[in-house]
Amino acid sequence: MRLIATFLAAGLVASLAAPAAQARDFTVVGWGGAAQDRQRDLYFAPFAKEQGIAFKEDTYLGGWGQFQAMGETGEVPWDVVQVETAEMIRGCEEGMFARLDYSKLPPKSAFIEHATTECGVGTIVWSVLLGYNADRLKGKEPTRMTDFWDTAKWPGKRAMRQGPKLNLEIALMADGVAPKDVYKVLSTKEGIDRAFAKLDKIKPLVQWWKGGAQAPEWLAAGDVDLAIAYSGRIANAKNTGINLKPIWDNTIYAIDSWVILAKSKEIAMGHKFITFASDAARQVESAKRLPYGPTMVAATPLLPADVLANIPAGPNLATGLFGGSAEANAFWVDRLEELTERWNAWVAK
Numbered sequence: 415m416r417l418i419a420t421f422l423a424a425g426l427v428a429s430l431a432a433p434a435a436q437a438r439d440f441t442v443v444g445w446g447g448a449a450q451d452r453q454r455d456l457y458f459a460p461f462a463k464e465q466g467i468a469f470k471e472d473t474y475l476g477g478w479g480q481f482q483a484m485g486e487t488g489e490v491p492w493d494v495v496q497v498e499t500a501e502m503i504r505g506c507e508e509g510m511f512a513r514l515d516y517s518k519l520p521p522k523s524a525f526i527e528h529a530t531t532e533c534g535v536g537t538i539v540w541s542v543l544l545g546y547n548a549d550r551l552k553g554k555e556p557t558r559m560t561d562f563w564d565t566a567k568w569p570g571k572r573a574m575r576q577g578p579k580l581n582l583e584i585a586l587m588a589d590g591v592a593p594k595d596v597y598k599v600l601s602t603k604e605g606i607d608r609a610f611a612k613l614d615k616i617k618p619l620v621q622w623w624k625g626g627a628q629a630p631e632w633l634a635a636g637d638v639d640l641a642i643a644y645s646g647r648i649a650n651a652k653n654t655g656i657n658l659k660p661i662w663d664n665t666i667y668a669i670d671s672w673v674i675l676a677k678s679k680e681i682a683m684g685h686k687f688i689t690f691a692s693d694a695a696r697q698v699e700s701a702k703r704l705p706y707g708p709t710m711v712a713a714t715p716l717l718p719a720d721v722l723a724n725i726p727a728g729p730n731l732a733t734g735l736f737g738g739s740a741e742a743n744a745f746w747v748d749r750l751e752e753l754t755e756r757w758n759a760w761v762a763k
Contacts, residue, residue: 439470440680442687443495446473452703453496457691465686477501481510490677494684496537499738500747502671506533511673518685520692520710528736529709534671535688538700539707541667541726541734542580545641545648547633548657559664560588562640563616570639573629576622578757579746580666583735584642585612587664593735597745606753610760622761633658649705649724660723662730668738669709701725 442458444450454471462469474480474495481501484490485508497505505511511533516522522530529536544559554567562572562584574581583596589612591599599605621638623629629643630651645665651658672691674684690696697708698716707727708714714728722728736742 438491439468440683440687441470441472441491441493443472443474443492445476445496449704452700453691456696456700456703457687461687461690464690465683467683478504481505484675484677485510490675492675493678493680494672494674494687496670497534497673498670499534499668500743502531502534502673503740503743505673506531509676512676512678512681512684514674514688515685518682519689524711525692525709526711528738529669529671531671534673535692536669536671536709537691538670539667539709539726539731540670541645541665541707541731542575542584542642543645543648543665544661544663545629545633545643545645545658546639546661547636548659550636551639555659556640556661557663558661559584561661562642563588563612565616565619568639570619571621571632571637572616572619573621573623573632573638573641573643575629575642576624576761578753579750580642580737581613582606582609582753583666583737584664585609587735588612593664593733596735597739597741601745606756610756613760630656630658645724645726646705652724662726663733665726665730665734666737667707667726667731667734668736701727707731 440462444453450471450473458469458471472492474497476498478501502511513532514535516530519535525536544556544562546556548555556562556568561568582600586596586599586605586609587593589608600609621632623632626644626647629641630647632638633641634651634656645660648658648660672688674681678684692710694708694710694712694716697710697713700706701708701713701717702721705725707725714722717727722730726734
């Protein structure tokens with residue numbers, strides 16, 4: 415009897431616990447901070463109200479760790495997440511993210527180039543570019559990426575991000591390689607040597623930054639005259655009254671995407687959310703609050719001129735390199751460790 419009672423009790427506990435374990439709110443996940451505050455106001459809360467559902471938020475820390483934990487435990491607490499390209503590609507290949515049904519989303523033609531993939535729909539565009547302090551360089555302001563190498567006109571210090579990624583691409587474009595050919599050239603030994611040779615010409619003048627806030631801080635303080643920096647950091651500094659300006663020539667840009675977890679119980683709702691968040695007017699309001707470009711073609715003409723001037727969108731991407739391509743991702747997956755070793759040895763010389 416005790417054994418039967420134990421089984422009955424266990425069954426009762428399981429029957430009560432199972433619905434509780436399954437019953438959770440629709441969960442959307444961003445990167446936290448001001449960006450997620452904006453998403454909550456413009457996307458999360460209005461969407462939940464429109465659908466008449468409760469929603470929950472969580473914070474993604476970047477990289478693969480949180481997804482790896484889900485794969486190992488089988489517990490998937492998220493439905494829709496904003497991820498960078500490398501994770502989006504990996505998650506699609508490994509089955510972590512669902513293949514999207516584009517019959518339930520806006521047409522691909524409504525998005526900018528590179529914004530629609532098998533498992534992801536672009537939500538923002540971010541970039542790195544050449545920035546400078548217009549108050550300090552008044553009368554001799556740079557206009558293109560090659561000016562970063564003009565040590566006769568601008569003999570002062572420069573700032574670049576530590577590491578080979580992005581810097582090798584920028585060096586090749588400054589050396590005359592067209593953006594569309596950068597990874598083809600970089601995939602050869604001669605191309606890598608060419609990039610390092612180009613960097614040799616300015617190496618004594620370069621201060622290497624590790625945190626994104628450093629470049630605009632150095633520009634504001636006059637520690638450097640020119641800096642390769644995140645466009646959003648330049649725009650945010652400008653919004654605080656510091657007269658920093660971006661140069662969009664040969665910017666390198668990438669796209670963050672919404673993905674739906676393959677084991678989500680809310681895949682249909684996930685498609686509805688992505689459609690809601692892809693509304694052009696909402697993306698315009700998003701760009702007004704934080705300096706990231708929209709992914710909807712219809713959004714760019716709606717942007718105020720002062721907003722468009724400071725975000726990676728429309729004409730600002732005309733000479734840009736899309737650093738989030740499958741070609742770029744494959745190159746860095748294969749070569750990052752090797753080129754980082756070469757980079758560290760080069761920096762130490």
